[in-house]
Amino acid sequence: MRLFLKNIQTLAVVSFFFLLITSPAYAIVNPLDFPNNRFGIHLISSTTDEASNASQLVNSSGGDWGYVTVLVESKNRDQPKWQAFFDELRKKHLIPLIRLATQPERNFWKLPYEGEEQAWADFLDNLNWPTKNRYVIIYNEPNQGQEWAGRVDANSYAQILDKTIAALKNKNQDFFVLNAGFDASAPNKAPLYQDELSFLTQMNQEIPAIFNKLDGWVSHSYPNPGFVGSPRDSGKGSVQTWKWELETLKRLGLNKNLPVFITETGWKHAEGINYDKSLPISEDIGQYFKIAFEEAWNDKRVVAVTPFLLNYQESPFDHFSFKRLTGEKQNLKILGAFYPDYYSQYETVLNFAKDAGRPFQENKAQLTHGNIYPAIVRNEIYKIPLTFKNTGQSIWNEYDTVEIRALQGEKELSISPVQLSPSIKVEPGQEATFEVQFKVPPAGKYEVALQLFSGSQPFDQTPYVFATQVKSPVILDISAALDWKSNFSGEYILTINSEDKNYRVPIFLNNLGQAPPLEARYLIPDYTWEFTLSKPFYKPKTIRANVYSGINQLDFGKLEPDLGKAFLNPQAFWQLLPFSP
Structure with a gap:
């Protein structure tokens, strides 16, 4: 029932702004x-x-x-x-x-x-x-x-x-x-x-x-x-x-x-x-x-x-x-x-003395990159870059400061308005990026409605609406082995990539090839990531996996020795061989 009321509340807010911004749209104005x-x-x-x-x-x-x-x-x-x-x-x-x-x-x-x-x-x-x-x-x-x-x-x-x-x-x-x-x-x-x-x-x-x-x-x-x-x-x-x-x-x-x-x-x-x-x-x-x-x-x-x-x-x-x-x-x-x-x-x-005209110009934008994640980790602080293309008629920041505001979810997620730097002017066809920051509460489901403003006036389009849910962090259970070896202990590097994010994390495996559970709070749950495990003079191994809240098994199997890279390093080459200690 509470979620239903929140959805109705969101709909009311968005509908209000839709009526506000679309009333003059697609019709001439009296100059x-x-x-x-x-x-x-x-x-x-x-x-x-x-x-x-x-x-x-x-x-x-x-x-x-x-x-x-x-x-x-x-x-x-x-x-x-x-x-x-x-x-x-x-x-x-x-x-x-x-x-x-x-x-x-x-x-x-x-x-x-x-x-x-x-x-x-x-x-x-x-x-x-x-x-x-x-x-x-x-x-x-x-x-x-x-x-x-x-x-x-x-x-x-x-x-x-x-x-x-x-x-x-x-x-x-x-x-x-x-x-x-x-x-x-x-x-x-x-x-x-x-x-x-x-x-x-x-x-x-x-x-x-x-x-x-x-x-x-x-x-x-x-x-x-x-x-x-x-x-x-x-x-x-x-x-x-x-x-x-x-x-x-x-x-x-x-x-x-x-x-x-x-x-x-x-x-x-x-x-x-x-x-x-x-x-x-x-x-x-x-x-x-x-x-x-x-x-x-x-x-x-x-x-x-x-x-x-x-x-x-x-x-x-x-x-x-x-x-x-x-x-x-x-x-x-x-x-x-x-x-x-x-x-x-x-x-x-x-x-001749003249008046300073200010004709009506449409302010419009298209979100070209970024979004509010559908799942977020409790108690985390996120800084999400959202890139918008100017699809309207005005030059952004020419008169009034352009900023992005939260119409819904502002208090719940502590979202503050983000202004475009005064030195930046964005002509139609150009893009600008706003870094939206919010703090995640311990639990809950939230609707976020974002709207661009020029001064006090909303842009001439409906707000951008996102649904997100607070979840527990992703925990990675990592295992791997080394070809020709029975002891897999040592330091490895785990590289994590997505479309717009990448992380590089040192991993320590025991002699059985098992790492301690890794709480990866920086990973977005319910999201596909590319994981690459590497070790010097071994060929890296990559897994693509959709991860979830809680424990996620990442078994990289055996890493094969890279004899070609080790050939000019006699000591490393020797350590790769099956009969080396």
């Missing part, structure tokens, strides 16, 4: 429920250098965990390459907004092929993302014909969006699905253009309530006309296009609040491959960004703003690039004038 840094940037290249440059910009001036919008073409679904990039984003504290793309063909982007939504879901689900929310943008500006096989087709895009949402969500509920940003300034001029309002209305007619299936809203809030509009303009075609879009969606039946991601915005500046004096200079653009961030985008509904774009060295986007053209005077001081690597808008965003 605005966590500290958020809305500053971001649009990238063209998914490289380590681009990630580093982006981090220096968006995580400056108090900021942390800014955003990057990155394009993935269907021909580049290279899992190792993208995993390496995601790992770099994790280290640089950047949250990816992944925009899907097909392949360019002549002057337009091809349509997704039949079933491509499943290919995307399979590829993206095989990546270990830096954060719990996996932000995916479903293609780009489909109300422009060049983005949709040369001809706008709202019905087609609505169907593909619907199928892609379903494929991603069926694969993993952590996908945070976003629409393609639309060209708010496109005219109604089929087949190359369709007005955004008309396009959205037609989408909603084709797939009723399609916008309610989204997790957030992507907006291309460009300052039009000509990408040179005022930062204080409002309405459609301005830096506040996103507000007009949300109002439009409400009229089309949207019944929830969608967080906003402005993944494209920005002004064209005069500087470029060919200087364009009709455009504002970069110093003015810097002031425009300052006004927009303070007034147009300083809204609690806006999660991220990733201006277009960090670095582009060719036409047609050289006039949008934050980075100066290669070959321009850069990072030089000539006649008192300083020429930085970037244009003025970069410096403005760099110096």
Whole structure:
């Protein structure tokens, strides 16, 4: 009855922690429920250098965990390459907004092929993302014909969006699905253009309530006309296009609040491959960004703003690039004038006060080596190394100390929490070892439930549960003989090996080849060990045996002389011979 009650108690503890840690699992979280840094940037290249440059910009001036919008073409679904990039984003504290793309063909982007939504879901689900929310943008500006096989087709895009949402969500509920940003300034001029309002209305007619299936809203809030509009303009075609879009969606039946991601915005500046004096200079653009961030985008509904774009060295986007053209005077001081690597808008965003974001990341681990033994010896003190692999998204010990605690069996076995050394940082895929120590009471059966914690928060998985029983120690009754001899007395060496432990013990046999009983408290009962008995100039003999509490017979039989080893030692060789004393 007592054991039954203890089992019920263990089940209750484990169940409580299971409910605690699994409630947010496998579902997106609201990014605005966590500290958020809305500053971001649009990238063209998914490289380590681009990630580093982006981090220096968006995580400056108090900021942390800014955003990057990155394009993935269907021909580049290279899992190792993208995993390496995601790992770099994790280290640089950047949250990816992944925009899907097909392949360019002549002057337009091809349509997704039949079933491509499943290919995307399979590829993206095989990546270990830096954060719990996996932000995916479903293609780009489909109300422009060049983005949709040369001809706008709202019905087609609505169907593909619907199928892609379903494929991603069926694969993993952590996908945070976003629409393609639309060209708010496109005219109604089929087949190359369709007005955004008309396009959205037609989408909603084709797939009723399609916008309610989204997790957030992507907006291309460009300052039009000509990408040179005022930062204080409002309405459609301005830096506040996103507000007009949300109002439009409400009229089309949207019944929830969608967080906003402005993944494209920005002004064209005069500087470029060919200087364009009709455009504002970069110093003015810097002031425009300052006004927009303070007034147009300083809204609690806006999660991220990733201006277009960090670095582009060719036409047609050289006039949008934050980075100066290669070959321009850069990072030089000539006649008192300083020429930085970037244009003025970069410096403005760099110096803008930012919030330190802290997105939700999953903490997970896999026990790869070690366990709490099912049988333990009374009154012994054990130090058991348990090795865990980081299978989550966070870097262990980056913020809070990671430790292992006993949820059950803590008092009975005197198990204290074990912390990971502060100097150790464990990235996903790497391993760390915790040495758990406990003292065994005189008797009893116990349940041990171990859980990893990051600070005060348990890892996002069920505890590791072990059952163990206190037993009396293993006693070894060892016997052996020597070939050609009648007196077997002398010193022998007993080597004991298991998968992760080894011991070397001197053994003394009497003339009958019998050793005094050996109480081997260090041996785990009910466990298989490899025993090797050796004596100089004799061939060692090995026995594999499962040992139990109490007396265990180990009869090694006869050890044969090793004449080859003794040949160069005349005295030892003589002692091995049958007629020697």
